[in-house]
Amino acid sequence: MxxxxxxxxxxxxxxxxxxxxxxxxxxxxxxxxxxxxxxxxxxxxxxxxxxxxxxxxxxxxxxxxxxxxxxxxxxxxxxxxxxxxxxxxxxxxxxxxxxxxxxxxxxxxxxxxxxxxxxxxxxxxxxxxxxxxxxxxxxxxxxxxxxxxxxxxxxxxxxxxxxxxxxxxxxxxxxxxxxxxxxxxxxxxxxxxxxxxxxxxxxxxxxxxxxxxxxxxxxxxxxxxxxxxxxxxxxxxxxxxxxxxxxxxxxxxxxxxxxxxxxxxxxxxxxxxxxxxxxPLTLPVLMAFAAEDVTVDSLASLDFFHARVSNPDSRVLLYVAPATLAAQPDLYAARERRDHRIVCLHGLGGDDVGCAPARSPAAVTCPFGDQAGTCITALSHIGIPISPTNPHYGATGDYRNCLAYSSRKDWPRFCGCVTAEQRAGSALCRGVLPASGPVRLGEPTKDDIATNGPLTARLGYNPLFDRLVDKVADFLK
CATH class of the missing domain: 3.40.50 (Rossmann fold)
Known part of the structure; x- marks a missing residue:
């Protein structure tokens, strides 16, 4: 009882x-x-x-x-x-x-x-x-x-x-x-x-x-x-x-x-x-996910990979923002040292590889892209398999995930965050003066949504999609 x-x-x-x-x-x-x-x-x-x-x-x-x-x-x-x-x-x-x-x-x-x-x-x-x-x-x-x-x-x-x-x-x-x-x-x-x-x-x-x-x-x-x-x-x-x-x-x-x-x-x-x-899980396994994922526990995925995935041809592609590496300087580096099959990608450049924070950290505001009025701070759970050219979820697509604002009934910020197509089709945006300003894309936190800082949406695509495809092509031997 x-x-x-x-x-x-x-x-x-x-x-x-x-x-x-x-x-x-x-x-x-x-x-x-x-x-x-x-x-x-x-x-x-x-x-x-x-x-x-x-x-x-x-x-x-x-x-x-x-x-x-x-x-x-x-x-x-x-x-x-x-x-x-x-x-x-x-x-x-x-x-x-x-x-x-x-x-x-x-x-x-x-x-x-x-x-x-x-x-x-x-x-x-x-x-x-x-x-x-x-x-x-x-x-x-x-x-x-x-x-x-x-x-x-x-x-x-x-x-x-x-x-x-x-x-x-x-x-x-x-x-x-x-x-x-x-x-x-x-x-x-x-x-x-x-x-x-x-x-x-x-x-x-x-x-x-x-x-x-x-x-x-x-x-x-x-x-x-x-x-x-x-x-x-x-x-x-x-x-x-x-x-x-x-x-x-x-x-x-x-x-x-x-x-x-x-x-x-x-x-x-x-x-x-x-x-x-x-x-036993003996097959080759390729895993790709974001450290900042708010839906699944990325550390649980890393632990599972290390403990259960035995095939030496297996790999992890961990997308991790520089700010995350700086905030936890040894967390991901220790996993990389323990299992060299884990690779961290912390930016768009070819040299933005590694799970250790930069020795001379510079403020990288938009490590995964800054274009068309959007700043990409981190990758998200939902965007990993999607190309930036996707006509619906991509960089210039007609849909943007701003549901965190609708949960708070913050209609000015919701209507300012979504795309023009969504705003025109939303009954909730009728008669609402949308908030304005640049949009930050990534995995929004509660603090991001609660503050009056930049509009923040959930990133719907993978800025490193082409590199993911290359990794998959190499993996499929």
Whole structure:
């Protein structure tokens, strides 16, 4: 009884922090926050699996039907479905129709395959590699934010296994490329799953969800998520808003901004299974993530790599701001000394490599770029697999992640931070005088958002994307 009471108190304390959905300014909508009729396992045909081409076609049809309620314009909806649906990239002409290896791209929680598109484009074009590149859509994604509560961990795992098995008879081996939750699912397949055919040759893990920065083990408490949701529902006046950690306008066609309470449960289950697996991880592993990541614990990823990844060809690309190195002068340097497979990148220059702070530190205000009125202070969780040329998330894209301001209902700064396209389409910005000034991009902290300093947005792309592609090309031997 004391344990249950203690858990209740913890959840009560958590509720005011997370239960801002009803106060965020965007309204709950039965259409947008309800459930669609999209099949959760569109690769299934009764008891057998469909061909990958049939899976792609049927998934697109399901996405189109599910998104009709929120995007009635058929042409615009078709263009968006094309981008968020799974796909296969054509082989380069030099391959003569024969692929050497397969590559499976696995997106993250609340995302869609669009977040992996830039990397897929680059890998499919690599000279001499002849990679057959495919992406999959995780169940519950790409439709409506409300669908994020529908899938189970088992269904996510089944989707990854299907995607891997879909290469059978076409390639001799497959490389798994996972972002965030997709990285955890890739790890789970090789650490806990039955052998695949074709076999998995290597793992490329981008911003892997190995340890979350705000992780409370609700899934380990009997009915923990249900209890948390009940408390939040009571706090919201027993309205449907209590089922959501946040409710936003969902202006991003490729990623849900609104986020249900129950959505993280499958991820936390998979993370636990990865953590407790005793199977050796002998495959080559390439990991790339930001030290300043506010979604996952970058130090947990480094510890996992050092303790569990034994293959000498494995590598870590750690993007770390000079200010972070200066503030903790031996933290990352010690890890580099202990494991020379770890490489720190602290700027755009070819010499900006190494985990030790500069001996004569100079104030580097914008180490990862300063152009078009934006200063890039650090890389972010969400931007690692995305090119600066991306038309949606890139340097001149039409979307910018300023959700930290909407959580605070700071509409002048929110409306000044987002792009002109977002501002024009936001009901929350009507009649609001936007704040002005340059925008700083990186991983915003609470202090960044709370102060009246520069406008700060979450960086949506990787300024070192081309170097990441080069590293991946070298890694895929």
């Amino acid at each position: 004391r344990f249950v009471f203690a858990m209740m108190m913890v959840l009560v304390l958590l509720a005011p922090v997370s239960g801002r959905a009803a106060e965020s300014g965007a309204a709950w909508s039965a259409v947008r926050h309800g459930l669609s009729a999209m099949p959760l396992e569109p690769w299934r045909d009764g008891t057998s699996d469909k061909s990958f081409a049939a899976y792609v076609a049927d998934t697109r049809a399901g996405l189109d039907a599910a998104r009709t309620a929120v995007e009635p314009d058929a042409a615009k909806r078709a263009a968006q479905v094309e981008l968020v649906a799974p796909r296969q990239w054509p082989l380069a002409e030099e391959c003569g129709g024969t692929a050497k290896d397969g590559v499976l791209l696995i997106h993250g929680l609340s995302d869609s395959p669009f977040l992996m598109k830039d990397l897929g484009d680059a890998l499919a074009r690599l000279p001499g590699k002849c990679l057959l590149v495919r992406s999959i859509l995780l169940p519950g994604h790409g439709t409506l934010p409300g669908d994020l509560v529908r899938p189970t961990a088992a269904q996510w795992k089944a989707a990854v296994r299907y995607g891997t098995d879909s290469f059978a008879g076409q390639v001799g081996r497959v490389h798994l490329v996972g972002f965030s939750t997709g990285a955890t699912l890739a790890l789970d397949l090789v650490l806990n799953g039955a052998p695949t055919a074709p076999p998995v040759a290597s793992l490329i893990l981008l911003s892997p969800s190995i340890g979350l920065t705000n992780r409370f083990p609700l899934h380990r408490i009997p009915f923990g998520f249900e209890l948390f949701q009940a408390i939040m529902t009571a706090a919201s006046g027993f309205g449907p808003e209590g089922h959501w950690l946040r409710i936003d306008e969902d202006q991003d066609f490729a990623k849900a901004e609104s986020f249900p309470v129950m959505a993280p449960r499958p991820l936390m289950e998979v993370m636990t299974e990865v953590e407790t697996s005793t199977r």
